[in-house]
Amino acid sequence: MKIGIVGLPNVGKSTLFNALTRARADAANYPFCTIDPNVGVVNVPDPRLEVLNEMYQPAKKTPTTIEFVDIAGLVRGASKGEGLGNQFLAHIREVEAIAQVVRCFTDENVTHVDGEIDPVRDIETINTELMLADLATVEKRMEKTSRMAKSGEKKYKEELKVLEELKTALAEGKSIRQLDPGETGKRLIKELNLLTAKPTIYIANVNEEDMIDPSGNRLVNEVKEYAAGEGARVVAISAKIEADLAELEEEEARLFMEELGLEESGLDRVIRAGYALLDLITFFTAGEKEVRAWTVKRGATAPEAAGKIHTDMQRGFIRAEVISYEDLVRAGSVAKVREEGLLRLEGKDYIVKDGDICYFRFNV
């Protein structure tokens, strides 16, 4: 699951990306990080994992991860191939969600590509490029579908009607994610992999002094208003502070945050917002060797979750022994959970819930 970091040049994308990968990546476990410098595998912070770690005292504790991709190169005109336009759009196609960084910090030493600092204009510049790219994709498909529709087959007529609706929305400056498409629409959007359909958050990069209370920053408020219009979230951070924090050892970083009056790191907020954006849930495996957090799409079944651990576990799935995190914490130990009859046996149709601690039984 990948989240693409996009934004105009000089807004702080690389600063944020580097902070994320320096502070939250587990380079040893993911050697390919060093092969593709634009992809960072980042640990997802989860206090539940710490609690399980205390309880089980395992040899190893492994958080779950998501990937961030630094996608540079978006400029006005990208959809027409300006700059690295096409390459840039191709990279966005490969991610499941978008984190758009917008500049809300003032710094005379850092030039803005369009002169004045105006984050809403910047968002519109980017979103317009993405809409134009989608418009081209939809039009191309319409040509093809029109030819097919000549056969009179109902399916193609319906498709053409839906494509027409998508085209109209895009031409009016709406992102596809703002629409409420029917079944055919959903299928087409997926097939065409439309860019403006991807779930999006806005990351307002603010001045260091606005970090603790960004509500006084007029620019952040403008971004929030814009985002509210499309039901998107805004996370305010200072990429610069995050970059400084990323250079420090854990204890030093904690002290520095305390000094600044920060309760939670901006990186953690970005990671968690990204995780939520992808509609993912976390389940755990726990034993004396390892406690580990795993990620599945919300709605995944027990065998699908088992498949995240090993394909054999999915293929040979018999049943899952499941304890909910809340039950375990309330009871205090696995033995108590058993005593109280809170350990559940679940079959292949069971939908895994966030916080489930699972033990899978399977045939080899």
Ligand code: GDP
């Ligand atoms: P990108 O082109 O979007 O990847 O932007 P960079 O991350 O390379 O940042 C561009 C410039 O802005 C660099 O000189 C950064 O040091 C600076 N910069 C990034 N974030 C901040 C910030 O939060 N505050 C200030 N003052 N400067 C920043």
